[in-house]
Amino acid sequence: MATQRRIDLVLDSVKRLLRIGATANLLNLLQKQHPADLAQIFTELQDKEREAAFTVLADRNGRLAMEAVSELGPEAGAALLATRPAEEIAKLAQEIPSDDAAALIDYLPEELSAAVLHLMRPKESTVVENLLEYAERTAGRIMNPNVFALSEDVTVGEAITEIQSARDVEMVFYLYVVDERRHLVGVVSLRRLLLVSPETPLKRIMTADITSARVDMDQEEVARQVAAYNLLAIPVVDAENKLVGIITVDDVIDVIKDEATEDIYRLAGVAGDERAFTPASESLRKRLPWLGINLITAFFAAAVVGLFEGTIDLFPVLAVFMPIVAGMGGNAGTQTLTVIVRGIALGELSWSNSRKALVKEVLVGLGNGVALGATAALVVWLIRGSPTLGLVLGLAMVINMFVAAAAGTLVPLGLRAANVDPALASSVFITTMTDMFGFFSFLGLATVFARYLV
Amino acid sequence: MATQRRIDLVLDSVKRLLRIGATANLLNLLQKQHPADLAQIFTELQDKEREAAFTVLADRNGRLAMEAVSELGPEAGAALLATRPAEEIAKLAQEIPSDDAAALIDYLPEELSAAVLHLMRPKESTVVENLLEYAERTAGRIMNPNVFALSEDVTVGEAITEIQSARDVEMVFYLYVVDERRHLVGVVSLRRLLLVSPETPLKRIMTADITSARVDMDQEEVARQVAAYNLLAIPVVDAENKLVGIITVDDVIDVIKDEATEDIYRLAGVAGDERAFTPASESLRKRLPWLGINLITAFFAAAVVGLFEGTIDLFPVLAVFMPIVAGMGGNAGTQTLTVIVRGIALGELSWSNSRKALVKEVLVGLGNGVALGATAALVVWLIRGSPTLGLVLGLAMVINMFVAAAAGTLVPLGLRAANVDPALASSVFITTMTDMFGFFSFLGLATVFARYLV
Numbered sequence: 001m002a003t004q005r006r007i008d009l010v011l012d013s014v015k016r017l018l019r020i021g022a023t024a025n026l027l028n029l030l031q032k033q034h035p036a037d038l039a040q041i042f043t044e045l046q047d048k049e050r051e052a053a054f055t056v057l058a059d060r061n062g063r064l065a066m067e068a069v070s071e072l073g074p075e076a077g078a079a080l081l082a083t084r085p086a087e088e089i090a091k092l093a094q095e096i097p098s099d100d101a102a103a104l105i106d107y108l109p110e111e112l113s114a115a116v117l118h119l120m121r122p123k124e125s126t127v128v129e130n131l132l133e134y135a136e137r138t139a140g141r142i143m144n145p146n147v148f149a150l151s152e153d154v155t156v157g158e159a160i161t162e163i164q165s166a167r168d169v170e171m172v173f174y175l176y177v178v179d180e181r182r183h184l185v186g187v188v189s190l191r192r193l194l195l196v197s198p199e200t201p202l203k204r205i206m207t208a209d210i211t212s213a214r215v216d217m218d219q220e221e222v223a224r225q226v227a228a229y230n231l232l233a234i235p236v237v238d239a240e241n242k243l244v245g246i247i248t249v250d251d252v253i254d255v256i257k258d259e260a261t262e263d264i265y266r267l268a269g270v271a272g273d274e275r276a277f278t279p280a281s282e283s284l285r286k287r288l289p290w291l292g293i294n295l296i297t298a299f300f301a302a303a304v305v306g307l308f309e310g311t312i313d314l315f316p317v318l319a320v321f322m323p324i325v326a327g328m329g330g331n332a333g334t335q336t337l338t339v340i341v342r343g344i345a346l347g348e349l350s351w352s353n354s355r356k357a358l359v360k361e362v363l364v365g366l367g368n369g370v371a372l373g374a375t376a377a378l379v380v381w382l383i384r385g386s387p388t389l390g391l392v393l394g395l396a397m398v399i400n401m402f403v404a405a406a407a408g409t410l411v412p413l414g415l416r417a418a419n420v421d422p423a424l425a426s427s428v429f430i431t432t433m434t435d436m437f438g439f440f441s442f443l444g445l446a447t448v449f450a451r452y453l454v
Numbered sequence: 455m456a457t458q459r460r461i462d463l464v465l466d467s468v469k470r471l472l473r474i475g476a477t478a479n480l481l482n483l484l485q486k487q488h489p490a491d492l493a494q495i496f497t498e499l500q501d502k503e504r505e506a507a508f509t510v511l512a513d514r515n516g517r518l519a520m521e522a523v524s525e526l527g528p529e530a531g532a533a534l535l536a537t538r539p540a541e542e543i544a545k546l547a548q549e550i551p552s553d554d555a556a557a558l559i560d561y562l563p564e565e566l567s568a569a570v571l572h573l574m575r576p577k578e579s580t581v582v583e584n585l586l587e588y589a590e591r592t593a594g595r596i597m598n599p600n601v602f603a604l605s606e607d608v609t610v611g612e613a614i615t616e617i618q619s620a621r622d623v624e625m626v627f628y629l630y631v632v633d634e635r636r637h638l639v640g641v642v643s644l645r646r647l648l649l650v651s652p653e654t655p656l657k658r659i660m661t662a663d664i665t666s667a668r669v670d671m672d673q674e675e676v677a678r679q680v681a682a683y684n685l686l687a688i689p690v691v692d693a694e695n696k697l698v699g700i701i702t703v704d705d706v707i708d709v710i711k712d713e714a715t716e717d718i719y720r721l722a723g724v725a726g727d728e729r730a731f732t733p734a735s736e737s738l739r740k741r742l743p744w745l746g747i748n749l750i751t752a753f754f755a756a757a758v759v760g761l762f763e764g765t766i767d768l769f770p771v772l773a774v775f776m777p778i779v780a781g782m783g784g785n786a787g788t789q790t791l792t793v794i795v796r797g798i799a800l801g802e803l804s805w806s807n808s809r810k811a812l813v814k815e816v817l818v819g820l821g822n823g824v825a826l827g828a829t830a831a832l833v834v835w836l837i838r839g840s841p842t843l844g845l846v847l848g849l850a851m852v853i854n855m856f857v858a859a860a861a862g863t864l865v866p867l868g869l870r871a872a873n874v875d876p877a878l879a880s881s882v883f884i885t886t887m888t889d890m891f892g893f894f895s896f897l898g899l900a901t902v903f904a905r906y907l908v
Contacts, residue, residue, distance in 0.1 A: 036682035044806050071682070076802070164649050173627050173644070173686075190627070190644050195618050227711075228490035228525070230704035232627070232686055249703050250684035256707060257681075260714030261796055264721065268792035269785065276797030277810065280817040287789050288822055294785045295826050298778040299833065305774045312770040319766045319773035320759045323780065323889060324752040331723065331748045334881070335741055338722035342715055343730030348530070352498050356731065363734040368742055372749050379753065427788070435777060 011041050018049050023056055030057045035064060039071035042080070054080060058088075063095040070100040073254075075275060078107030086112055090119035098124065099144045099251075102131040139222050140215035142255065143236040143245030149176040150202060152185055157198030163190070176235050176243055177206045184212055184235055184243040212237045215244060222247060223255040224347070263345055266423035267338060269294070294428055301326075301435035308443035315453055317384065318446050321393050324376060325442040329400035329434030330427075332368055336361045336408030337430050341422050344412060351417055358409045365405025366398065373397035388452040396442035403437045404430065465495050472503050477510055484511045489518060493525035496534070508534060512542075517549040524554040527708075529729055532561030540566055544573035552578065553598040553705075556585040593676050594669035596709065597690040597699030603630040604656060606639055611652030617644070630689050630697055631660045638666055638689055638697040666691045669698060676701060677709040678801070717799055720877035721792060723748070748882055755780075755889035762897035769907055771838065772900050775847050778830060779896040783854035783888030784881075786822055790815050790862030791884050795876050798866060805871055812863045819859025820852065827851035842906040850896035857891045858884065 010033065017026040030038065030053065038057075042050050058065035069077040069092075081089050081104060089108070093101040093116060105113045105128060117125045127145055134140030148166055150159055159175060175193070177186040186206030196205055212235045213222045226234050226249060234252075236245040262272035269290040274283060305312075305322070312318050340357065343349035349357060377394030381387050411429055412422035446453060464487065471480040484492065484507065492511075496504050512519035523531040523546075535543050535558060543562070547555040547570060559567045559582060571579045581599055588594030602620055604613055613629060629647070631640040640660030650659055666689045667676045680688050680703060688706075690699040716726035723744040728737060759766075759776070766772050794811065797803035803811060831848030835841050865883055866876035900907065 034683060036684075040682075040801065043802060044804055046807075160648055163645065191617065194614055227704070227707045228494075229488060230490075230702075232703065248684075249686065249707075250681070253681045253703075253707065253710060256710055257714070257800065260711070260718070261800070264714070264718050264792060264796055267718065267722070268788045270789050270792055274793060276793055276803045277807075277814070280814045280821070283793075283814065283818045284821045287786075287818065288825060290789075291782065291785060291822055291826055292829075294782060295778070295830060298781045301777050301781070302774050305777065309770050309774060312766070312773045316763050316767040316770065316773075319770070319776065320756050320763060322773065323755050323759065323777065323893070324749070326777065327752045327755070327885070327889065328745065328748060331745060331882070332741075334722045335724050335744075338718060338724055339728060339730055339737075342718055346711065346715070347494060348497060349730045350498055353500070353731075360731070360734045360737065364737045364741065367734070367738045368745055371742060372745055375746075376749060428785070431781070435781065439777070 007037055007040055010037070011044055014041060014045070014053060015049060018052055026053065027056050027060055031061055031064065035067035036071050038064070038068035042068060042072060043076070050080060051083060058092060062092050066092050066096045066100075069104065070096055074103040074107045075273075076277070077104050082108055082112060086115035086119055090116045093128075094120060094124050097144050097146060098127040099131060099142060099245075102128045102141075106132055134215055137219045138215065139213040139217040139219060139236045139247060140245070142219055142222075142251055143215070143247050144251075145245045147176065147235065147243060147246040149178045149182070149184075149243050152177050152179055152201065152203035152206070154202050155198060156193050156196055156200045156202065156205070159188075159202060160193060160198070173232055174235075175202070176246075177202050178243050182242045184210065184237050184241055186210060187235070210235070212241075213247065214239070219255045220259050223252045223259065226252040227256070259345075263341065263423045266421065267341060267427060269428060290428075297428060297432035298435075300432065301439060304436045304439045305443065308439075308447060311443055311447045311450060314450065315446065317389065318443060321380060321389070322439060322442055325393065325396045325400055326435045326438035328372060328376075328397055329404045329438045330431040332365060332401045333404030333408045333430040333434045334427055336365065336405050337412060337427065340409050340412045344416055344422050349413070351413065354409070354413045357413075358406070361405040361409045362402065365401045369398035369401030372401070386453060388449055389446075392442065392445045392449055392453075396438065396445055399441040400434055400438040404434045407433045461491055461494055464491070465498055468495060468499070468507055469503060472506055480507065481510050481514055485515055485518065489521035490525050492518070492522035496522060496526060497530070504534060505537060512546060516546050520546050520550045520554075523558065524550055528557040528561045529727070530731070531558050533731075536562055536566060540569035540573055544570045547582075548574060548578050551598050551600060552581040553585060553596060553699075556582045556595075560586055588669055591673045592669065593667040593671040593673060593690045593701060594699070596673055596676075596705055597669070597701050598705075599699045601630065601689065601697060601700040603632045603636070603638075603697050606631050606633055606655065606657035606660070608656050609652060610647050610650055610654045610656065610659070613642075613656060614647060614652070627686055628689075629656070630700075631656050632697050636696045638664065638691050638695055640664060641689070664689070666695075667701065668693070673709045674713050677706045677713065680706045681710070713799075717795065717877045720875065721795060721881060723882060744882075751882060751886035752889075754886060755893060758890045758893045759897065762893075762901060765897055765901045765904060768904065769900065771843065772897060775834065775843070776893060776896055779847065779850045779854055780889045780892035782826060782830075782851055783858045783892045784885040786819060786855045787858030787862045787884040787888045788881055790819065790859050791866060791881065794863050794866045798870055798876050803867070805867065808863070808867045811867075812860070815859040815863045816856065819855045823852035823855030826855070840907060842903055843900075846896065846899045846903055846907075850892065850899055853895040854888055854892040858888045861887045 013029055014026065045053060054065060069080055093105060105116055108116065117129060131141060150162060173190050175188045175190065176184060177188060179185050186208045187210045188202055188206045192205055211225055211229055211231065215236055215238050222234060233246050233248045235243055236247060238244050265272050271286040274286055340349065373394035376397060377390035380393050381390035408430055416422045467483055468480065499507060508519060523534055547559060559570055562570065571583060585595060604616060627644050629642045629644065630638060631642060633639050640662045641664045642656055642660045646659055665679055665683055665685065669690055669692050676688060687700050687702045689697055690701060692698050719726050725740040728740055794803065827848035830851060831844035834847050835844035862884055870876045
């Protein structure tokens with residue numbers, strides 16, 4: 001398999017072969033690549049090149065082409081498929097596991113996805129449609145329904161024979177054991193099968209204490225369990241504890257990446273499902289409401305400044321240093337907020353130890369405030385010759401960085417306690433608060449000490 | 455295994471048993487928990503409770519206690535150990551795999567870690583010391599040197615016998631095959647062993663095209679390979695391709711989480727290794743330099759305002775609306791920056807498709823700018839009765855959001871091209887630019903149109 005350098009070499013060849021139209025050579029080269037490498041090559045091609053290369057591969061090796069499309073992720077993968085006729089998509093979708101097919105079909109434009117489902121073989125379209133009925137971001141939505149399980153009365157010898165003939169099932173490193181009504185009753189590791197005599201029935205050697213996920217479990221919770229217990233896969237059961245699917249660790253890795261992306265995005269006020277190449281119109285639609293809220297809060301901050309228009313009229317120099325107080329508070333608040341939000345996401349922080357976190361953040365905020373406030377005060381005294389102006393600026397910075405630390409800790413913890421995603425607090429609340437408090441403390445102090453200002 | 459609710463119940467019992475000093479019952483309860491659940495319970499206890507509970511468990515079940523400490527992560531785990539005598543830590547460290555022991559010992563205070571290594575059994579301390587010699591964040595540092603491998607001439611029957619007697623090795627789902635000088639030459643899946651006759655030598659059935667990681671490979675690259683190729687483990691080789699260790703997918707999940715945390719932190723100007731409970735003095739030391747840079751850039755922004763002090767003297771109302779232009783540009787720039795930085799981290803964006811991203815972001819920026827600028831202009835016209843002031847504000851917002859989009863795209867892509875972590879660009883550059891351009895365009899336009907301002 002390939003390093004980035006090898007992929008770059010292949011990429012150059014692909015582009016060259018496309019340019020000279022050497023289809024047979026191109027097909028030959030593409031067929032030698034791992035699906036993950038193909039996905040990366042597709043990503044780095046221009047739109048037209050990507051479609052041309054995909055066509056060459058899909059015509060001759062539909063499975064590999066679709067495995068590569070799956071690796072692109074559902075959004076980019078569906079975008080690549082969407083230019084093709086429904087008949088072809090339906091045929092190609094049957095080449096890959098139904099959970100991957102469902103994820104792709106879900107991202108196709110609505111009419112096209114209906115046509116594709118209609119054109120698929122009934123058995124396969126039913127499986128896909130069943131998956132799509134589970135709510136988004138649940139275990140049911142991301143599981144592979146094609147799970148390998150055996151009855152508890154099967155012997156070890158029979159089990160080995162079954163494994164030998166099993167095809168197209170997700171990873172049989174764990175052997176799930178079910179009763180006659182398909183209730184999940186235990187698990188046997190493949191290695192354990194090798195340790196006992198062939199006549200032993202599975203129920204004698206299985207582990208009955210088994211971690212499973214309910215179909216409606218949030219995918220983030222599924223990922224947390226797999227990660228916490230170092231599992232390679234987790235079985236999925238319905239409300240009656242019947243085994244209905246499996247989620248493997250590679251899918252969990254995708255979930256962890258997606259959830260991290262969502263956290264990063266929310267802190268910046270971006271929708272969790274936006275990607276670098278989401279169409280401009282859609283990005284605009286997704287980001288505008290957020291910026292609209294920002295605009296409203298910005299007017300609040302402006303209103304605070306408006307309270308002191310008289311003071312600014314007397315001392316226009318205040319307008320010059322006003323942004324420093326607000327900006328530094330915003331930056332310090334964002335630092336605190338980020339550490340707290342991530343601490344909550346990683347499960348390190350909860351209500352029970354939140355006081356400790358608050359004390360720490362306030363100490364850090366005051367420490368930073370004093371150090372930076374004193375520096376700024378000195379600089380302003382030096383360049384403007386007014387010790388009072390420096391003092392007012394420095395004091396306002398200390399106050400504002402204290403507010404930033406307290407708000408950056410309490411707002412996400414409070415949201416968490418109210419069962420709201422703490423990342424949604426995001427910079428907007430914090431920077432609004434630090435703007436308002438910053439302007440208020442700076443201009444307020446300046447008004448109080450007006451007679452000492454030069 | 456346990457849900458959050460069950461953990462909360464256990465947590466309450468642990469606190470109660472600690473309070474009444476029922477050590478035997480406490481030990482009994484703790485011993486029934488999975489290490490990952492114990493880690494979460496430890497996290498939610500107060501410092502004193504945590505130490506008391508750990509003491510009870512460590513005295514009687516050192517292995518389980520240390521597995522729980524490992525699950526806490528190296529920093530929090532080392533903090534819990536650091537209060538104990540070196541002799542005890544040395545004894546406990548030998549209960550867990552050497553990669554986990556190395557990670558913990560690395561985080562102990564320097565004198566203590568030297569004492570611990572000195573007191574461990576020579577064989578084990580050598581293994582740990584060897585691991586600690588690899589650079590941080592490399593494959594060598596996070597691998598488990600205890601890897602199961604067999605010679606290529608071993609038969610399938612012999613391999614199965616070896617597996618049956620293997621203990622304490624990381625996960626034998628893959629069987630690595632080495633030549634007589636321990637060069638890595640192939641891999642056999644456990645399942646494949648079941649499909650062939652016992653006399654077959656491994657070299658006949660092994661896959662020779664095997665993905666491995668060099669000891670000096672960056673851990674992020676290791677994680678990318680394991681995730682891309684859906685591996686359960688990756689073998690680690692030295693410069694001569696000799697097999698020296700294994701990294702399993704559960705360790706890769708930890709790397710992915712850490713790297714995501716680092717990206718989130720860097721965007722906010724926080725050091726990647728800070729955690730919610732890093733001591734206040736250390737957090738202060740880590741955050742202050744960053745805020746210091748911010749202070750310098752804030753003075754640049756103030757200098758831009760200073761250029762227009764005369765205009766503000768004439769129209770102090772400008773100071774009121776000045777923060778709106780800068781703030782909206784900063785927010786829009788942060789959105790763009792976040793999408794681009796994450797797109798780079800997820801491998802979706804590179805130089806080759808950067809123009810497409812730039813065009814998109816500029817379109818979104820202009821769209822948002824026109825929509826929000828027009829709104830703000832109308833509001834200002836209404837509340838201040840000055841159409842010119844509204845027009846100046848609206849125009850400045852359009853200009854600034856265009857700048858924000860361009861800078862938010864080009865700065866991280868440029869840093870990436872220069873082989874600097876794009877997340878380091880972070881908000882500071884972007885918000886400095888949007889502050890400076892925002893003030894300049896707003897106050898500059900106001901100066902030009904001064905005679906029309908009321």
